[in-house]
Amino acid sequence: MSEKKRTAKNPAKAAVSKADKKSSFGPTPDPWEACARLEYGADRSFAWSVREQVIKAPPEERARAEENLLKTLGRPGCTEAGRAFLCQMLALVGSAKSVPVLAPLLRDPKSTEAARYALAPIPGAEAAAALRDALGSLSGVAKAGLIGTIALRGDTTARAVLAGIKENPSEGPVVQEAAKRALEHLATAKA
Amino acid sequence: MNPIHTLSRRQFIKQSGLVTAVAAGPLILPSGLRGQNAPSKKITVGIVGCGNISDSHFGPLLGSPESIRILAVCDVDQERRDDSAAMVNQAYGNQDCKAYADFQELNRRSDIDAVFVLTPDHWHALVAIDAMRNGKDVYVEKPLTLTIEEGRALVTAARKYNRVAQHGTQHRSMKRFHDVAEFIRNDGLGKLDRIDVYIPPNNRHCGASWKPEPVPAGLDWDRWLGPSPWRPFNSLGYHYNFRFIMDNANGQVTNWGAHYLDIGQWAMNADNGGPVEIEGHGEFPSTGLFSNSTNVDFTVRYANGIPMHCRTRYEGGGTVRFVGERGWLDISRGKMSGSNNDLLREMQASGKKIQLELSTNHHDNFFDCMRTRKRPIADVEIGHRTATVCNLGQIVMTLGRKLRWDPVKEEFIGDDMANRLRRRPMRSPWALI
Numbered sequence: 133m134s135e136k137k138r139t140a141k142n143p144a145k146a147a148v149s150k151a152d153k154k155s156s157f158g159p160t161p162d163p164w165e166a167c168a169r170l171e172y173g174a175d176r177s178f179a180w181s182v183r184e185q186v187i188k189a190p191p192e193e194r195a196r197a198e199e200n201l202l203k204t205l206g207r208p209g210c211t212e213a214g215r216a217f218l219c220q221m222l223a224l225v226g227s228a229k230s231v232p233v234l235a236p237l238l239r240d241p242k243s244t245e246a247a248r249y250a251l252a253p254i255p256g257a258e259a260a261a262a263l264r265d266a267l268g269s270l271s272g273v274a275k276a277g278l279i280g281t282i283a284l285r286g287d288t289t290a291r292a293v294l295a296g297i298k299e300n301p302s303e304g305p306v307v308q309e310a311a312k313r314a315l316e317h318l319a320t321a322k323a
Numbered sequence: 324m325n326p327i328h329t330l331s332r333r334q335f336i337k338q339s340g341l342v343t344a345v346a347a348g349p350l351i352l353p354s355g356l357r358g359q360n361a362p363s364k365k366i367t368v369g370i371v372g373c374g375n376i377s378d379s380h381f382g383p384l385l386g387s388p389e390s391i392r393i394l395a396v397c398d399v400d401q402e403r404r405d406d407s408a409a410m411v412n413q414a415y416g417n418q419d420c421k422a423y424a425d426f427q428e429l430n431r432r433s434d435i436d437a438v439f440v441l442t443p444d445h446w447h448a449l450v451a452i453d454a455m456r457n458g459k460d461v462y463v464e465k466p467l468t469l470t471i472e473e474g475r476a477l478v479t480a481a482r483k484y485n486r487v488a489q490h491g492t493q494h495r496s497m498k499r500f501h502d503v504a505e506f507i508r509n510d511g512l513g514k515l516d517r518i519d520v521y522i523p524p525n526n527r528h529c530g531a532s533w534k535p536e537p538v539p540a541g542l543d544w545d546r547w548l549g550p551s552p553w554r555p556f557n558s559l560g561y562h563y564n565f566r567f568i569m570d571n572a573n574g575q576v577t578n579w580g581a582h583y584l585d586i587g588q589w590a591m592n593a594d595n596g597g598p599v600e601i602e603g604h605g606e607f608p609s610t611g612l613f614s615n616s617t618n619v620d621f622t623v624r625y626a627n628g629i630p631m632h633c634r635t636r637y638e639g640g641g642t643v644r645f646v647g648e649r650g651w652l653d654i655s656r657g658k659m660s661g662s663n664n665d666l667l668r669e670m671q672a673s674g675k676k677i678q679l680e681l682s683t684n685h686h687d688n689f690f691d692c693m694r695t696r697k698r699p700i701a702d703v704e705i706g707h708r709t710a711t712v713c714n715l716g717q718i719v720m721t722l723g724r725k726l727r728w729d730p731v732k733e734e735f736i737g738d739d740m741a742n743r744l745r746r747r748p749m750r751s752p753w754a755l756i
Contacts, residue, residue, distance in 0.1 A: 244751075
């Protein structure tokens with residue numbers, strides 16, 4: 133298909149192509165898309181632009197910011213640095229709507245830290261349930277960190293499962309110690 | 324950082340004459356460093372964190388009388404911990420000081436009474452709470468904690484375990500700062516109009532991007548990062564410079580603000596409270612490794628309407644200036660000045676109606692309180708309240724909108740996002756429990 137035919141079918145692309153031809157620079161990337169490709173150490177100015185949009189969003193626009201973050205998080209090939217950044221932003225505006233996206237990431241050892249960072253401050257039963265449910269999927273230090281988050285949220289409904297973990301020698305000392313501390317913490321938490 | 328007493332461990336080791344003199348007796352250092360009460364009970368010390376700020380502790384501690392003894396040092400950098408242990412052992416003429424890579428191992432030693440927490444900011448709360456859980460009193464370098472939530476947890480732990488917890492704001496043990504706080508409390512300037520705090524600029528220069536580097540031999544990078552989010556190693560971003568990276572610290576707002584905003588808090592009689600309103604803005608780098616504000620400008624306002632401004636000053640270092648109807652007083656470590664000499668004379672005169680506790684040596688005050696079990700001059704609650712003021716500034720600059728703060732409930736009023744910024748989830752396996 134010729135360039136003329138292609139641009140006739142897609143006027144937006146035609147406009148970009150025309151502008152690009154006049155410019156000595158490349159097209160400006162979509163900052164949200166750029167966040168998904170973020171690498172440690174690389175220029176993070178597009179991520180900064182997204183951060184400003186999220187932080188400065190008035191309350192009525194935060195749901196849209198959350199949607200955009202979740203959409204970007206779901207892009208194929210989202211990098212580790214990108215995921216960490218997006219989850220840090222979700223920690224600021226995330227709601228129950230984020231939980232179905234974050235829950236599977238929480239259960240995956242490769243993405244669990246970022247997902248827990250985002251889930252920890254999200255109030256409500258949905259986030260609490262996602263955190264409790266992940267106890268069955270994680271092990272070792274990741275599980276210990278998860279237990280700490282559950283305790284800090286004051287989730288007293290987790291007491292029984294934590295008591296079981298504390299007494300289970302196959303969990304390992306780090307996890308058992310975390311469960312012990314969590315139970316101590318929850319003992320003073322409001323029911 | 325500008326420690327009051329600086330003696331690097333390498334200088335110390337090299338100066339063998341000095342080492343001999345210190346080992347023989349406390350004659351080489353000023354009397355103020357030797358302990359004011361010649362106590363007989365021996366206090367044993369562990370040092371966690373052997374970086375830049377530790378130099379300002381090793382000197383005075385090694386110059387203390389025999390009743391103070393460092394038994395253990397800990398650092399995730401092998402060279403630093405080994406150098407530090409060697410310095411201590413050389414000074415004492417024995418091999419009693421052990422080096423540890425794991426602070427929990429040091430904290431579990433039953434023969435250590437006090438732990439000095441001298442790590443990067445993101446570790447302060449966890450190390451100190453673990454030490455107190457293990458029955459140690461703690462001296463925690465400033466800023467007390469990285470977040471507001473950590474600060475409250477540290478206070479709670481100190482009370483729960485009945486521990487002495489001193490915040491490393493040495494200005495509380497310098498007479499000129501005591502005098503100005505007392506003077507203001509006694510309305511020495513008449514009606515107070517405002518407090519101006521100036522802090523040095525943030526962030527050394529760094530480029531727009533950086534490259535991951537191999538972790539140096541002997542450094543446990545994962546342990547260095549601890550509870551903070553993971554990132555690859557880069558030599559620009561650990562020793563000293565960590566404070567310019569938001570994941571690890573809040574820049575000069577907490578580094579120097581912890582000193583000068585603290586004196587404002589003292590003068591405002593806000594050691595158990597704080598401001599109620601905050602506004603301001605910061606200029607944050609949009610790329611590069613360093614992420615804390617390069618230009619700080621915020622104002623906290625107390626319930627009585629008096630504002631305390633905090634701004635970056637590019638020349639002249641940190642200071643606190645009180646402005647009232649009778650004039651102004653400007654107090655820093657290096658000098659004090661006033662709008663007229665009468666104010667300075669009055670400020671330093673004794674016999675004021677309201678008298679504040681006077682400490683002239685921060686270490687001695689800590690050790691004295693360990694013996695008497697009294698609260699120290701910069702008790703952990705005071706430290707937490709000052710760190711909170713610093714954090715309020717950091718949060719308001721991050722959000723760029725006016726915030727209201729409830730110092731009793733320790734929460735922002737009507738701003739969910741600001742409230743979420745009171746805490747930061749920790750990387751596994753660490754948690755604030």
